[in-house]
Each structure stands twice: as C-alpha cells, then as structure tokens.
Amino acid sequence: MEFAAAFLYAVRQGGRVLLTGPENPDGDSIGACLAVQRLLATLAPGVTVHVAGEPGFRYDYLPGAAGMIPDAEVAAYDGVVVMDGDAGRLPKPVSAAFKNARWTAIVDHHRSTRAEGYTLAWLDGDVESTCVMVRGLMRAWGVPLDRDIAMLLYTGIIFDTGAFRHSNTRPSTHLLAAELLAFDFPHWKVCEKVLVERRKAGLKLHARVFEQARFLAGGRLVVGEYSQALRRELGAGDGAAEGAVDALCMVEGVEVGAVFVERDDGRTKLSLRSRGGVDVAALAQRISARGGGHAKAAGAAIEGNLAAAIAVAEPALLAAVGG
Numbered sequence: 001m002e003f004a005a006a007f008l009y010a011v012r013q014g015g016r017v018l019l020t021g022p023e024n025p026d027g028d029s030i031g032a033c034l035a036v037q038r039l040l041a042t043l044a045p046g047v048t049v050h051v052a053g054e055p056g057f058r059y060d061y062l063p064g065a066a067g068m069i070p071d072a073e074v075a076a077y078d079g080v081v082v083m084d085g086d087a088g089r090l091p092k093p094v095s096a097a098f099k100n101a102r103w104t105a106i107v108d109h110h111r112s113t114r115a116e117g118y119t120l121a122w123l124d125g126d127v128e129s130t131c132v133m134v135r136g137l138m139r140a141w142g143v144p145l146d147r148d149i150a151m152l153l154y155t156g157i158i159f160d161t162g163a164f165r166h167s168n169t170r171p172s173t174h175l176l177a178a179e180l181l182a183f184d185f186p187h188w189k190v191c192e193k194v195l196v197e198r199r200k201a202g203l204k205l206h207a208r209v210f211e212q213a214r215f216l217a218g219g220r221l222v223v224g225e226y227s228q229a230l231r232r233e234l235g236a237g238d239g240a241a242e243g244a245v246d247a248l249c250m251v252e253g254v255e256v257g258a259v260f261v262e263r264d265d266g267r268t269k270l271s272l273r274s275r276g277g278v279d280v281a282a283l284a285q286r287i288s289a290r291g292g293g294h295a296k297a298a299g300a301a302i303e304g305n306l307a308a309a310i311a312v313a314e315p316a317l318l319a320a321v322g323g
C-alpha cells in the first residue's frame with residue numbers, strides 16, 4: 001500500500017508525532033489512534049508518538065488510554081495525523097499544532113472528508129470504520145495482531161456499526177470481528193461500556209432532554225437540547241450527551257434526530273441521525289463548515305450559544321424532512 005509506506009517513512013524521520021481525532025473523540029477515533037500508537041512504538045521506536053484527547057469513562061480502561069494527552073496540553077509536533085474525522089473538527093490547541101506541523105496525514109472513512117490540506121491522505125468511504133483501515137495498515141506493514149490491538153480495533157468497529165446493528169455492517173465486518181475475538185479480550189465489557197452504560201448524572205440528563213424533546217414536521221424531526229445550565233445543574237460532563245440522539249431517532253415516525261449540546265467554549269455541538277431517507281452528512285455540511293460524517297450519522301460544530309445554533313440549524317433541519 002503506497003500510503004502505508006509513505007506514512008511510515010514520514011514517521012521514521014524522527015521528532016514528535018501526534019495522533020488525534022475530532023473534538024470529544026468517539027470509540028472509532030480513540031481505538032484507531034491508540035492502535036496506531038502501539039504499532040509505531042514497534043516500527044519507529046525512536047520517535048515520540050502521543051495521542052490527543054481525554055478518553056472519559058467509556059474508554060479509560062483501554063490499553064494506552066491512561067497516557068492520552070489532554071487537548072489543552074498539546075504543544076508542537078513535527079507531524080500531526082488525524083484518525084477519523086477531519087482537520088476542520090479539531091479542538092483549538094490541536095488545530096494550532098496541525099497548522100504548524102512539518103507534515104500532516106489523515107486516515108478516515110467518512111465520505112464527506114476531502115484529501116486537500118494534508119501532506120498524506122488515505123480516505124475510503126466504503127469501509128465501516130477507521131479501525132478497519134488500521135487493520136489494513138497492519139497488513140501492509142506486516143505486523144501481527146495482539147490482544148491489546150485486537151481490543152482497540154474491536155472498540156472502533158462496534159462503535160461505528162452500533163454493535164453490528166447498522167446498515168454498514170457486512171459479511172467482512174463479522175469475519176474481522178471473529179479474527180479479533182480470537183484474542184480473548186472481554187468483548188462484552190467493551191460493548192457495555194461503549195454503547196450501553198450510563199452514569200447517574202447522564203441518565204438524569206437524558207431523561208430531562210427526552211421529556212423536553214420537540215417533535216416537528218409532523219413527527220418526522222425530533223430535536224433535543226442540552227444547555228450548559230442543565231448540565232451544571234445535574235453535574236453532567238460533555239460525554240453525558242452521547243447516545244441520546246440515537247434513542248430519539250428510533251421513535252416511531254421519526255426520520256431525523258438532532259441533539260444540540262451547548263459547550264463552554266462558545267460553540268454548540270450538533271449531532272444528527274437519520275433513518276435513511278436524509279443524508280445527514282450533507283445536511284451537516286450545509287449547516288456548518290465544521291460539519292460532516294456518515295449519511296446516517298453526522299455532526300457539526302456551530303459558533304454561538306444554544307439559542308443561536310438552533311436559529312442557524314433548525315430551518316435546514318426542517319427543510320431536510322419537508323417541514
């Protein structure tokens with residue numbers, strides 16, 4: 001694989017390399033970053049390789065997660081590699097490191113991502129997750145699987161397929177899962193932590209948002225809102241919102257689910273899900289330059305507080321469902 005050779009050559013030139021994903025990285029990004037970090041420790045032992053982000057309780061038990069660098073502590077790096085997502089959705093300190101790096105790279109499976117702006121790019125919109133692409137890098141580099149890497153790749157695959165429930169699951173997905181499960185890690189724990197388990201504050205937050213959800217356009221669109229005030233009242237962090245949009249989208253008659261999460265940095269995160277009739281990746285890009293994702297699962301970062309973000313996005317959401 002041409003990209004694999006060029007990527008490894010760039011890393012081996014020495015210095016410091018940062019592996020990163022979008023703000024509040026999900027299981028696919030974290031799994032891919034931590035797996036590649038472990039691979040590079042073997043293939044480029046003289047190079048410092050860090051992973052940016054804070055794993056949160058869903059991922060803090062994964063191999064290597066304890067060594068992740070909080071976004072606010074990211075400094076200068078010779079190379080910055082975006083694993084899952086794109087440079088337009090990086091946290092501000094990581095974005096600065098990206099802009100100042102000597103070389104950059106991206107490995108991503110979102111159809112909305114473009115190769116422009118990177119020194120090296122490998123994009124494949126036909127695979128289920130970035131972790132599947134990492135398995136391809138391993139084959140190109142001739143590195144065998146081990147238990148820790150199998151656990152990390154499995155994390156990304158079950159996150160982006162919804163534990164094999166989503167339509168992007170295919171026969172090859174199950175074959176790769178079987179290959180990974182042969183390493184006898186606690187796969188049930190990964191599924192529970194990544195997709196099901198909630199903290200008490202998060203459960204209360206979900207309950208309030210579900211209770212106040214607005215059903216628009218004859219019930220085809222459902223909108224949930226997480227304000228800073230509500231999060232502070234319940235003591236819930238940013239990650240507590242995860243999973244709410246999936247639950248809302250599964251209400252009978254809903255075609256598109258949208259959840260707005262007001263952040264402390266003056267921006268609002270919008271998460272989108274579709275039952276298949278609306279391409280929410282394209283919708284996210286229409287709403288914000290910092291938008292993108294999959295046809296059925298996407299997101300965007302919108303400048304402004306909750307009210308301002310809703311005013312910007314809601315007309316486009318309504319138009320998408322014919323409202």
